[in-house]
Amino acid sequence: MFRLLPTHLTCERLAAPRxxxxxxxxxxxxxxxxxxxxxAYQIVVGADGNHVSDGRGSHWAPDxxxxxxxxxIAYGGQTLGSDEVLYWxxxxxxxxxxxxxxxxPREILTGLRDTDWQARWIARYFVLPAxxxxxxxxxxxNPFQARPADHMRCDFTVKPGxxxxxxxxxxxxxxxxxxxxxxxxxxxxxxxxxxxHQRAIYQAHDVTGHLTEGANTLGALLGEGWYCGRVGHxxxxxxxxxxxxxxxxxxxxxxxxxxxxARIATGPEWTTHQGPVAYSDxxxxxxxxxxLEMDGWDAPGFDDTGWQPVEVFDPDPQPPRLVPAKxxxxxxxxxxxxxxxxxxxSGALIYDVGQNIAGYVALDVTAARGDSFTLRxxxxxxxxxxxxxxxxxxxxxxxxFTARGAGPERFKPxxxxxxxxxxxxxLPDGIAADTVSLTxxxxxxxxDITGSxxxxxxxxxxxxxxxxxxxxxxxxxxxxxxxxxxxxxGWSADAQVFWRTAGFNMDVSAFxxxxxxxxxxxxxxxxxxxxxxxxxxxxxxxxxxxxxxxxWGDGPVLMVWQHYLRYGDARLMAEAYPALCRWLDxxxxxxxxxxxxxxxxxxxxxxxxxxxxxxxxxxATAYFAHxxxxxxQVAHALGRPADTAAFEALAGEIRTxxxxxxxxxxxxxxxxxxxxxxxxxxxxxxxxxxxxxxxDHLIEALDRADGHLQTGFLGVRHLCxxxxxxxxADYAYRLLLNETYPGWGFSVRQGATTIWERWDGWTPxxxxxxxxxxxxxxxxxxxxxxWLFARVAGIDWDETNPGxxxxxxxxxxxxxxxxxxxxxxAPTGLFSSEWEMTGRSVRWxxxxxxxxxxxxxxxxxxxxxxxxxxxxxxxxxxxxxERHTVVAGPHTLIIERTQGATP
Ligand code: BGC
Numbered sequence: 001m002f003r004l005l006p007t008h009l010t011c012e013r014l015a016a017p018r019x020x021x022x023x024x025x026x027x028x029x030x031x032x033x034x035x036x037x038x039x040a041y042q043i044v045v046g047a048d049g050n051h052v053s054d055g056r057g058s059h060w061a062p063d064x065x066x067x068x069x070x071x072x073i074a075y076g077g078q079t080l081g082s083d084e085v086l087y088w089x090x091x092x093x094x095x096x097x098x099x100x101x102x103x104x105p106r107e108i109l110t111g112l113r114d115t116d117w118q119a120r121w122i123a124r125y126f127v128l129p130a131x132x133x134x135x136x137x138x139x140x141x142n143p144f145q146a147r148p149a150d151h152m153r154c155d156f157t158v159k160p161g162x163x164x165x166x167x168x169x170x171x172x173x174x175x176x177x178x179x180x181x182x183x184x185x186x187x188x189x190x191x192x193x194x195x196x197h198q199r200a201i202y203q204a205h206d207v208t209g210h211l212t213e214g215a216n217t218l219g220a221l222l223g224e225g226w227y228c229g230r231v232g233h234x235x236x237x238x239x240x241x242x243x244x245x246x247x248x249x250x251x252x253x254x255x256x257x258x259x260x261x262a263r264i265a266t267g268p269e270w271t272t273h274q275g276p277v278a279y280s281d282x283x284x285x286x287x288x289x290x291x292l293e294m295d296g297w298d299a300p301g302f303d304d305t306g307w308q309p310v311e312v313f314d315p316d317p318q319p320p321r322l323v324p325a326k327x328x329x330x331x332x333x334x335x336x337x338x339x340x341x342x343x344x345x346s347g348a349l350i351y352d353v354g355q356n357i358a359g360y361v362a363l364d365v366t367a368a369r370g371d372s373f374t375l376r377x378x379x380x381x382x383x384x385x386x387x388x389x390x391x392x393x394x395x396x397x398x399x400x401f402t403a404r405g406a407g408p409e410r411f412k413p414x415x416x417x418x419x420x421x422x423x424x425x426x427l428p429d430g431i432a433a434d435t436v437s438l439t440x441x442x443x444x445x446x447x448d449i450t451g452s453x454x455x456x457x458x459x460x461x462x463x464x465x466x467x468x469x470x471x472x473x474x475x476x477x478x479x480x481x482x483x484x485x486x487x488x489x490g491w492s493a494d495a496q497v498f499w500r501t502a503g504f505n506m507d508v509s510a511f512x513x514x515x516x517x518x519x520x521x522x523x524x525x526x527x528x529x530x531x532x533x534x535x536x537x538x539x540x541x542x543x544x545x546x547x548x549x550x551x552w553g554d555g556p557v558l559m560v561w562q563h564y565l566r567y568g569d570a571r572l573m574a575e576a577y578p579a580l581c582r583w584l585d586x587x588x589x590x591x592x593x594x595x596x597x598x599x600x601x602x603x604x605x606x607x608x609x610x611x612x613x614x615x616x617x618x619x620a621t622a623y624f625a626h627x628x629x630x631x632x633q634v635a636h637a638l639g640r641p642a643d644t645a646a647f648e649a650l651a652g653e654i655r656t657x658x659x660x661x662x663x664x665x666x667x668x669x670x671x672x673x674x675x676x677x678x679x680x681x682x683x684x685x686x687x688x689x690x691x692x693x694x695x696d697h698l699i700e701a702l703d704r705a706d707g708h709l710q711t712g713f714l715g716v717r718h719l720c721x722x723x724x725x726x727x728x729a730d731y732a733y734r735l736l737l738n739e740t741y742p743g744w745g746f747s748v749r750q751g752a753t754t755i756w757e758r759w760d761g762w763t764p765x766x767x768x769x770x771x772x773x774x775x776x777x778x779x780x781x782x783x784x785x786x787w788l789f790a791r792v793a794g795i796d797w798d799e800t801n802p803g804x805x806x807x808x809x810x811x812x813x814x815x816x817x818x819x820x821x822x823x824x825x826a827p828t829g830l831f832s833s834e835w836e837m838t839g840r841s842v843r844w845x846x847x848x849x850x851x852x853x854x855x856x857x858x859x860x861x862x863x864x865x866x867x868x869x870x871x872x873x874x875x876x877x878x879x880x881x882e883r884h885t886v887v888a889g890p891h892t893l894i895i896e897r898t899q900g901a902t903p
Contacts, residue, residue, distance in 0.1 A: 004035035004094040004850055006070075006103045007829070011088060012326070013510035013569075018204040019111025019324020023080060026072040026571065027088060029103070030829040031850040035094035036888050038851045040066045044102070045077055045088045052087040052105040059086060064093065068851055071568050071803050071827060083166060083253055083261075084110040094850070109204055111324045112168055112251070119265035121172070121319060122310040123222075123247040124150045124272045146229065146239070146279035149415065150222040151297055152248055152310060154270045158211050161257040165211055167218070168253070170202040170322055172315060173246025174225035174415045179210035179218055181299040187329035188443055189417070192477040192514075193226040193490075195521045195534040196242040200320040201514075203329070207252070218264060219298025222246045223280045223415030226534075230283040233393065233486045239281075247315060249322070271307035273297070277414065283395040283486050285377075286413035290404035291369060327514035330477055331446040332359070338423055338438045344386045348376070348424035349433050356421040356754040356777050357442040358473040358483035360399070362412040363425075364437045369405025371428040373436075374398060377420035379484055379776040380762070387424040390771035394486040417443055419473060419484025419777050421753065444472045447506040450825040453788050456818025459739060460788070462748045467782035468505050470755040471498075474779055475506070478515055478534065482757065482775035489532040490518065492548060492555030493607070494780040497717040499559045500566075501785030504824055509567045512559065516572065519556050520579050527586030529553040529579075531602070547601045550620035551714045553583060554627040561630050564637060567827050568803025574638055581643075584631050587624060588650060594657035596620035606675045609712030610742050610759050611705060614675040618662045619714060622679040625654040629683070637802075658685050667693025674701045675715030681726060682718040695726045707734050708742055709759075717783035724791055729812045729859065736784070736792075737816060744784060755782040793822030793833045798855065804828045809886070810857040811835055813842045813897060828852050841865075842895040848888045856884040861899030868892055 006029035011017050017025070027043055042064040046057030055061070060077025070092075080086070087105040094100075158165075167184060169177055170191045177184040184205050191201040223229070227242045252264040275294050278287035296302045338351035338361070356379055363373060377397040378387040389397070397418040401411040423438065453464045474480045478490035479502070495502075495515075502508050515533065522535035528547035535545040547553060557580050564573045590599035597617055605616035632647035658680075662670040667690035669676040677698035680686050686694055701710070709719055723732035739745035742759035750762060757778035758769050768774060790796035794811025797804060804826035811820070815837050823832040829849020836843050842862075848854050858864060860881050864872050867884065868891050 002033060002100050003098055004031060004033040004038060004092055005100050006030070006090050006092050007032050008825075009088070009090065009103055009106045011106065011108050013513055014328065016107045017324070018109045019202065020080070020108065021324055021326060024074045024076075025108065026074050027090065028071045028073070028827065029090055030825070030827060031070060031092065032829055033094075033850055034889065035850045037095050038068050038070060038092045039095050039097070040064045040093040041070065041090055043073060043088065043090045045075065045086055047084070047086055049087040049105045049107070052089050053102055055089070055091070055102050070851060072571065080110050082110055082113045082116050085164070086110065109166065111204055112202070112322070114321065117251060117322060118263060119249045119251040120267050120312045121247045121249050121315055122152065122266045122270050122312055123245050125308065125311045126245060146281045146284055147224065147245070148274040149277035149280055150246065150272050151219065151275050151294070152222060152270055152272045153217060153219045153298060153302070153304065153307070154264065154266070155215065155217050155300055156264045158213050158216050158254060159256065159262070160213055162208065162211060162213065163255045163257045164206065164208045165255065166253045167205045167207045167250065168202050169205070169220070169248075169250040170200045171222060171227075171246060171248050172196050172200060172243055172320070173227040173229070174223040175248055176221045176414055177205070177219065177250070178298040179207055180212065180216055181296065182210055184210065186331055188332060189225065189330045189415070189477060192325070192330065193534055194320070194518055196227050196320050197317060198320055198521045199323050199517065201325050202322045203325055211254075215300035217298055217300045217302065218250065218252060220248050220250065221277070221414065222248050223277070225282065225415055229281045229415070230486065231488055243315060247313075268309065268312050270310045271304050272310050273304070273307040280413060280415035282416055282488065283397070284416070285396055285398040285400070285418070286416045287400040288411055288413070289402040290409060290411070291402060293404060326517070327510045328446045330443055332441045332443050333446060333472070334442040336440040338440050340433060342385060344424065345384060346386060346424070348387070348426050350381065350385060350387065351423040351425060351438055353421050353423070353440040354753070355469060356419070356473065357440065357469070358417050358419050358444060358476060358777070359440060359442040360413045360417055361423055362410055362439040362441060363401060364408065364410050364439075365403060365431070366408045366435060367403035367405060367428065367431055369403060371403040371405065371431065373401045373403070373411070373428065374426040375401070376424040377418035378422050378424070379420055380768070381422055383767070387422055388768065391768070391774040392485045393772070395484065397484065417476070417483065419482060419775075442472060443476065445475045445477060445511055447475065447508060447511055449505065450507050451504040451789060451823070453793060453820070453822045455792070455820045457737065457816065459745050459748050460736065460817065463744050464785065464788055466748065466752055466754050467501060467779065467785040469753060470777055470779035470782050471502055471505050473754060473777045475502070475511065478518060482778050484777060485775060490515065490534065491532050491552065492519070492529065493552040493604070493713055494778065496551070496555035496558045497713055497783045498779045499562050501783050503562065503566045504786060504789040509563070509569065509827070512563050513572060516556070516560065516576055520576070523579055523582065527582035528599070529556050529583050547599070549602045549604050550596060550600055550623045552604070553587070554623050556580060557583060557627050557630050557634070561634055564634070565797050565799055565802050566804070568805070570637070573634060577634065577638060580631060580634065584627060584647070587627070591624065594621070594624070594654045595661050596624040606712035606714045608758055609675065609710055609715060611710030612671065612673050614673040614715070615662070615671040618670050618676060619679065621654060621658050621661070622683055622685060625651050625658060625685055626683040628654055655685050659687070663690065668697055669694065672697065672701060674698060674705070674710050674719070675712065677701065678711065678715050678718035678722050681722050695728070698722070699728060699731065702731055707731070708738060708740070709735055710742070713780045716781050717786075720784055720787040721791065724787070724812055727860070729814070732787070732812070733814050733816060744781065752776065755779050789822060789824060792817070793820050795822060795824050795831050795833050804831070805852055807831060807848070807852065807854045808857055809833065809846060809854045811844065812859060813837055813862065813895065840897040842897065844893040844895060845890065846886070846893070847890040848886065850888045852888055854886045856882070856886060856893070858882040858895065861897060863896045863898055865894040865896050
């Protein structure tokens with residue numbers, strides 16, 4: 001048994017990057033075992049995996065380094081070439097000098113540089129050149145004027161002695177590639193969403209196993225996706241955002257044993273045709289006519305007479321930069337068998353997936369040729385048991401399938417996804433419900449799940465599940481607001497309030513690395529970050545990107561800082577820094593009197609709150625101060641003392657202005673709302689003397705609301721943390737456990753399986769909220785998740801030690817929960833916290849991975865009776881919260897509650 005082992009190896013935040021965006025990739029690992037710490041490490045990088053597994057590396061084989069560092073160690077070996085396959089490994093020394101074995105080597109593909117691309121963009125002609133015949137296209141019933149998907153193909157020969165082959169591929173739109181009739185890779189919605197005018201992501205697939213010596217065929221099915229399909233709201237024809245037709249680029253590298261490399265690239269010899277996919281659009285759905293399938297189209301020997309030549313062209317306004325994937329791709333992740341719940345009056349069969357998801361349904365049928373099936377998707381049923389679709393706005397979310405009639409067949413859409421829990425299936429005459437079978441498939445960016453949380457309270461457990469499912473439903477290439485209606489944008493306030501929760505649930509490090517590129521690409525010339533990123537696509541009316549509102553435009557600053565605290569990724573922060581400074585300059589120079597009245601754009605305030613609204617200028621100014629403060633922390637961490645001082649001074653000026661404009665001598669804040677006090681307390685805007693007063697006003701505001709929350713997107717995140725940190729944990733727990741409206745428990749009690757956009761999305765009194773804006777899968781209110789991990793379970797980051805090298809262990813025991821079992825796989829390793837309360841006694845078991853330490857911070861009135869079996873002398877004043885330091889490893893603590901709710 002080894003006392004210390006490196007695990008979860010990553011290079012540039014990925015388990016196995018397929019393409020590197022840097023010449024100096026960085027290596028990281030987590031640790032497991034009984035050892036207290038790592039005293040040294042050694043990394044090796046080389047072209048031969050067997051050599052690397054025993055510590056020999058052709059590219060970099062440095063000596064061991066005495067260091068506890070386990071994150072972001074930059075490559076320092078020979079210059080990396082392009083399209084190279086490398087392996088890396090690491091071994092570690094514990095504090096006694098014992099050495100671990102070399103970790104199982106991990107693969108890295110270096111990818112292509114800009115200059116390596118010989119392939120050209122190809123697309124179906126808008127208008128064929130004179131002299132070419134246009135094959136008759138099928139007259140589709142296509143009310144949305146969406147286009148059929150394009151099949152693109154190319155035959156090629158593989159000479160003897162193939163050693164390995166990599167397919168580099170991207171699209172303006174979406175693609176699904178195949179070689180010799182076999183699908184390449186398991187990604188869906190590739191290449192993902194970026195601002196295609198600036199960059200497009202390429203995927204790199206190892207396709208050695210797809211190829212045979214002699215004749216081969218590379219095929220791709222090309223859809224519209226974010227590029228020219230429908231995204232966004234309020235326009236029936238909200239397509240063509242980045243361009244008018246999808247395009248493909250691909251380059252297949254064939255490495256031979258004799259060292260030669262052949263390249264097959266998209267170009268004029270490719271041909272194209274349209275087939276069974278009449279359209280496949282995010283908002284509208286897919287229309288698939290299996291009678292039009294072209295068997296063997298992506299395999300050698302296919303007769304492609306009648307296929308058109310492709311147009312080779314340079315996309316407008318300029319070809320995007322092709323960049324490697326920085327984030328894990330979107331994949332099919334979880335499958336469900338929907339249950340038939342009945343037949344609606346409309347005649348449709350209604351199925352319940354049991355879970356609100358983003359994804360689609362695969363339909364298995366045996367039917368007659370020409371039989372048509374329709375699948376409509378919705379999140380809720382109405383009072384009559386019909387699918388409720390009004391809240392989808394212009395999204396049709398409907399798939400049509402026409403059977404080919406040759407035995408059992410399966411329909412599964414390709415370039416669309418729906419946000420749904422219920423499916424209305426319309427069958428052709430003569431087909432019985434029990435002869436069809438449905439499989440609902442959830443898709444999302446396939447990030448590792450890192451958190452788990454259960455407690456003795458079923459409602460809270462369901463809430464935690466709902467939060468995770470709203471993250472699954474919305475982390476789809478970018479973090480979106482919602483997956484069902486005609487919107488699906490990367491709204492930055494939704495993301496920033498949820499980011500810390502998101503980071504407990506899943507490893508979001510690589511996902512954010514990619515999204516921050518989108519954010520930076522979207523930044524406007526005057527320094528404004530935008531409300532959404534990738535930039536709100538140009539619509540047919542050429543409305544330009546919307547600059548960021550208070551709380552929205554500030555999001556990138558707040559998320560970059562959180563990313564640093566969680567992952568310790570200083571390079572991302574350093575690279576982001578100039579863009580963050582431009583944003584702060586932008587709002588700073590527009591508001592010389594420090595009240596944020598100017599450059600606020602759409603000021604959404606505390607969006608979608610219930611009860612008295614908060615003053616928008618107050619909210620904006622609070623965020624201004626917080627953004628300046630956060631920038632001071634960023635600058636400090638980057639070692640920039642002058643900037644730190646300047647940002648601190650700015651934050652001080654804003655604080656002074658905030659107090660003068662919005663705070664009365666008794667600590668009452670304009671509007672007297674919960675959110676006003678929450679922001680002022682959490683952003684430390686008030687002088688010391690007024691904080692207790694503000695806290696009292698917050699409690700009064702809660703009491704006025706009968707212990708219910710009234711917060712919107714911006715306020716909600718601070719509720720439980722602020723209450724608990726200001727000696728009102730009981731109020732925080734009351735909010736958490738409340739099952740009446742408005743509150744988290746209310747939607748859970750209504751059977752929600754995801755977080756709703758609005759507290760009153762549906763109420764028994766009023767039914768559905770306005771269909772204009774009423775999503776049932778919006779994660780913003782799920783921002784309470786961070787409190788479950790950080791304070792209820794008590795696994796909190798330590799701001800003085802970014803990257804979870806040290807943690808604060810500060811649980812809030814509560815008899816009403818009974819027990820909590822939680823864990824978080826941090827970048828350093830697995831932390832767990834399990835407590836159980838019996839009467840006034842708490843048994844708490846924690847475990848910290850090697851190389852970390854923790855500070856136990858008990859709430860006032862909690863007394864540590866014993867630590868790892870050793871009784872503790874009771875010398876402390878019981879009013880002082882206790883602090884203890886613990887080292888790596890498991891610990892058992894017995895605690896006595898002297899205050900707080902009795903069971
Ligand atoms: C979106 C949000 C977003 C908001 C901005 C809505 O349409 O769904 O979640 O933050 O607009 O006000």
